[in-house]
Amino acid sequence: ATAQIGVTGLAVMGSNLARNFARHGHTVAVHNRTTARTTALIDEHGHEGNFVPAETAEEFVAALEKPRRLIIMVKAGDPTDAVIDEFAPLLDKGDMIIDGGNAHFHDTLRREKALRAKGIHFVGTGISGGEEGALNGPAIMPGGSTGSYKALGPLLESIAAKAPDGSPCCTHIGPDAAGHFVKMVHNGIEYADMQLIAEAYDLLRNVAGYEPARIAETFRTWNTGRLDSYLIEITAEVLAHTDAATGRPFVDVVADEAEQKGTGRWTVQTALDLGIPVSGIAEAVFARSLSGHGDLRRAARGLPGPGRETLSPAEAEEFAARVEEALYASKVVSYAQGWNMIGAASAEYGWDIDLGAVAAIWRGGCIIRAAFLDRIRSAFAADPGLPTLLADKGFADEVGRAQDAWRSVVATAVGRGVPTPGFSAALAYYDALRAERLPAALTQGQRDFFGAHTYRRTDREGSFHTVWSGDRDEERTA
Numbered sequence: 001a002t003a004q005i006g007v008t009g010l011a012v013m014g015s016n017l018a019r020n021f022a023r024h025g026h027t028v029a030v031h032n033r034t035t036a037r038t039t040a041l042i043d044e045h046g047h048e049g050n051f052v053p054a055e056t057a058e059e060f061v062a063a064l065e066k067p068r069r070l071i072i073m074v075k076a077g078d079p080t081d082a083v084i085d086e087f088a089p090l091l092d093k094g095d096m097i098i099d100g101g102n103a104h105f106h107d108t109l110r111r112e113k114a115l116r117a118k119g120i121h122f123v124g125t126g127i128s129g130g131e132e133g134a135l136n137g138p139a140i141m142p143g144g145s146t147g148s149y150k151a152l153g154p155l156l157e158s159i160a161a162k163a164p165d166g167s168p169c170c171t172h173i174g175p176d177a178a179g180h181f182v183k184m185v186h187n188g189i190e191y192a193d194m195q196l197i198a199e200a201y202d203l204l205r206n207v208a209g210y211e212p213a214r215i216a217e218t219f220r221t222w223n224t225g226r227l228d229s230y231l232i233e234i235t236a237e238v239l240a241h242t243d244a245a246t247g248r249p250f251v252d253v254v255a256d257e258a259e260q261k262g263t264g265r266w267t268v269q270t271a272l273d274l275g276i277p278v279s280g281i282a283e284a285v286f287a288r289s290l291s292g293h294g295d296l297r298r299a300a301r302g303l304p305g306p307g308r309e310t311l312s313p314a315e316a317e318e319f320a321a322r323v324e325e326a327l328y329a330s331k332v333v334s335y336a337q338g339w340n341m342i343g344a345a346s347a348e349y350g351w352d353i354d355l356g357a358v359a360a361i362w363r364g365g366c367i368i369r370a371a372f373l374d375r376i377r378s379a380f381a382a383d384p385g386l387p388t389l390l391a392d393k394g395f396a397d398e399v400g401r402a403q404d405a406w407r408s409v410v411a412t413a414v415g416r417g418v419p420t421p422g423f424s425a426a427l428a429y430y431d432a433l434r435a436e437r438l439p440a441a442l443t444q445g446q447r448d449f450f451g452a453h454t455y456r457r458t459d460r461e462g463s464f465h466t467v468w469s470g471d472r473d474e475e476r477t478a
């Protein structure tokens, strides 16, 4: 046995991850159900480092140093269970199976429990950064036992992206499914970020009247400031791109129906179960869904709306500056919601997740990497018990300064009939959180009226019910 690590599943992610390990001086055993992929990897990239190709599961396991570290990079879902069932009987106590796929955290909880009973460490690991990240440095979010991280952490840290301060974008997130959970929320936040950027683009296009190339310039400028991030950077690239076939802006020839693989939906479903409002992520998932409903959109196309005349150049410039403020403030809200969700799950599942460390490892390698994440890291460093990012003084001041622009952008969008569900939901969340009184009191009254669901009072302890159908006397119920 010569290999420090093994990768089974050599499609694009697995191959690139294996090459990344090899390039960092590790000997990597490689295996794939269809051997042609293994052969192709060795033929094309074998010279990059030390690979041990294995045709069978037995050969693969025999190639691994003990305790064995075996990474699964296959399609999430049933294929992952099939591969676990194939390899687990070949492993010894203390060996580690690392699932680097985009597994649902409930599956990871189940698999970890089953393998723990056999003495095998199961390390559900979130890996972000796509193909490019897998090869050149992803952000890595391992869950699983603390013991497994001792044996695995240095290897994973060696291939992870590095944050601007040089630290690896990999840390032990917490036990069992904590890593896959955090990766799921990462993807949810990614959906929200992308939606907010799309809304900013739509406003610059349809209110400011800018052409895509001009908007690309605007995003490039924003990318030198507080919005500096991978997603803003690639937005400028996409907007500046011209379609070779037609000579038109690329963004104008692409069908406007956004697709999704499901991690955003999982985030929202899970948030509903946890009772955590993640309206920014939810609006992003719904916006993608709505865009794909061609039948509904066609049926509604003739409905009346306001005129769509664009602003004068001077007004447009001022408006663009306000859009930047609205985008930034809305982004702070979506991240605040995402972090709330991680905090709530950490408490629910006993994961004890270091919320600042999550921000620290997302500073590089992953799709939402951004200068901004260092601010989140330092907010939690200053106050590990921070109830919401919006309560951090720095973020509160910035959002406070942005609020006039934010409100005016949302008002303009509403007035001109440009849909901005992300900006609007973020602003509504901000206003709801800071409200002295919410109309939830009325909701409680209604619930008590039709269902005797009871309510609490502001002036006395206990639960109360008003006899609405009778004399309207109030009864204390608990």
Ligand code: NBP
Pocket (backbone or CB within 6 Å): 008, 009, 010, 011, 012, 013, 014, 032, 033, 034, 037, 073, 074, 075, 076, 078, 079, 082, 083, 100, 101, 102, 103, 127, 128, 129, 130, 131
């Ligand atoms: P795919 O998700 O396309 O999966 C293809 C791999 O799964 C192949 O190696 C295939 O083997 C193997 N496989 C399947 Br399908 N069914 C199998 C089975 N029953 N038994 C054994 N192997 C089986 O590959 P990918 O795009 O490289 O992604 C791998 C994982 O990484 C996924 O979970 C994905 O969600 C996750 N991920 C992907 C990205 C990304 O940007 N693509 C980013 C982050 C995470 P075969 O060659 O024999 O068909």
